[in-house]
Amino acid sequence: MIRKLFSFSLFLILISPSMTSLFAQEYETYEEHNLLDPLSQTKFVNELPIPEVLQPTSGETYYEVPITQFEQHLGLFDESGKALMTTVWGYNGSYPGPTIEAYKDVPITVRWENNLTDKDGFPLIHLFSIDPTLHRADPDKGIPVVTHLHGGHTEVASDGHPQAWYTPYFEEKGEHFVKENYEYANDQEATTLWYHDHALGVTRLNVYAGLAGFYLLRDAWESSLNLPSGEYEVPLVIQDRLFLENGDLFYPSGIDELEDPLEKPLPSDVTVLPEMFGNIILVNGKAWPYLEVEPRKYRLRLLNGSDSRFYELFLPGINFYQIGSDGGLLNSPVRQNRLTIGPGERLDVIVDFSDPQVSGQTLIMKNTARSPYPFGDTPKANTTGQIMAFKVTKALAGPDTSVIPLNLRPSPINDLGESTETRKLVLFEGTDEYGRLKPMLGTAQDGPLEYMDEITENPMLNAVEEWEIYNTTADAHPIHLHLVHFQVINTQKFNVKQYVPKDENSIQLLGQPKPPSPENAGWKDTFIVYPGEVARVKAKFDKEGFYVWHCHILSHEDYEMMRPFYVGEMPLELVNKDLSSETDLSLTTKEESFSELYSSLKIAPNPMGDYTRIQFSVEDNTEAVLRIYDFMGRVVATPFTGKVRAGEIYQVLFKRESLAGNIYICKIETANGNSVEKMIIAD
Incomplete structure (x- = not known):
């Protein structure tokens, strides 16, 4: 039975300058697992390995x-x-x-x-x-x-x-x-x-x-082009991990600690999490390594290979000259003092260590990106806020004849031309039958869709299409398309609370479109779509077959934030085929997971200081419980318990009190259904 119980959505930003996360970004709450303390590790003593x-x-x-x-x-x-x-x-x-x-x-x-x-x-x-x-x-x-x-x-x-x-x-x-x-x-x-x-x-x-x-x-x-090459071209894959004290990798669950299962008990071995963050940073498979460099230019091939963590990278006193992105060289170098890179993205940059002021110094590449990005916990300055070190202590082996060309391409990147189709695609977030957060993709017309639902994106062979990707969630998502490299046309704000799933006409655009920043103006295959924004991209689909597009936060990709697309005339067996018939897994229906997310909730003030009001209503007379959970499934507050009447509006005054983290889950539970949404606390 499809349950349309109540409409409830929550996006809170709580202000506190001195909080540490109960979501345990650093997973300090896993004491029973004997986790390796990142502070026990001496940084910048491991030489950076270069993959063969x-x-x-x-x-x-x-x-x-x-x-x-x-x-x-x-x-x-x-x-x-x-x-x-x-x-x-x-x-x-x-x-x-x-x-x-x-x-x-x-x-x-x-x-x-x-x-x-x-x-x-x-x-x-x-x-x-x-x-x-x-x-x-x-x-x-x-x-x-x-x-x-x-x-x-x-x-x-x-x-x-x-x-x-x-x-x-x-x-x-x-x-x-x-x-x-x-x-x-x-x-x-x-x-x-x-x-x-x-x-x-x-x-x-x-x-x-x-x-x-x-x-x-x-x-x-x-x-x-005479770019830095050979030993002066260095690939860097950045990944975060958790370890046990004996050195074993640790992948957390935490869901098995969920109190009060909603409809059915969870198996004990579930490992899907809303996001997954480690507290030890590896570069090329080494914890917080160093690279000894000469006073000259180096080309760094940066890759974010993490599950969920974004990075905002900077080197004090050093500029980055970005020369390329996912799909190749930019038109011209882009000078930056900070680089933002989401999971799956690559940045091709040149750094120049020849400034006499950095000679003999150890420069630490730092990270300031919040997790989840962009409103989550700030990284800890002495662990996840540090990536690796560059020691400018190596003697110059010979003259540096490499250059940073003013023009990087034989001719500017060509526009793909007129689009034959414009698709309105949407990023959603709801809950499954176990009460877990469930990120999904879908269309403005059809609402949220699971991976196994019938194909809705079917570009013809060699067609140029524009995809408008609307992010209704509170997180940024790096969206990746297989097969193609695309051009970012622009981004624009839209009214998330006004949007109603399955109603394209409810999309209300805000302000003016913004062209891509210079570093995102090249060929891309992965692009960060920010909360409350639509990203418009254009691609040519020139190979036939069954491909996928998805969020490259791996925890999202594995749990329904991935959809198939077919290029060319679809085989008859795929036309109007619900692929879920091929699996015996019993997952909740889309209507159960997404009951009109944005229609009835009002929160004020938001962002909040010490207090805010949570307003909600239900459509049946029922018992209701409003609980606040941390991301490991523990109840940290129960602001409301009692009987509620259909159609009446209820307001709950919520005081922050002892909450000491940045990421929480707010959940309304009744005998007939439930709804959840993230609570996000920004410093």
């Missing part, structure tokens, strides 16, 4: 890349100073995987071999609990993997579709599995790509275990 460049297995263009489990030192030490070893997964025996260097218009073949087996050849079990409540790759035995070349202009059979997974020896395969050897045409311009696992429902876990690496595509034009 992978060599062909045979010929010049064929690679075999095994995926295996092994132990590796990630730069962690116990109290006695002994190196801690960590069990990880990796490509070709390393975490992160080796860098693949390819060249424009020189195709390569890669065989990603799933060798997650023990010494006797038997399939391993996963390092982390597999959440049984998600749409997921669900083989009878063995760990499912599939590798996606992120940013690659790739044929559908080699795209690494989330349902093209396979187990060791290809014994079990997902329904979209096509072939064992992947073909990469490399028919795009030089840029920074990366490869990572993409198996349905376990992507966050497989990437967390270590399955990621760089893929650098080069071309003759880029080589002619």
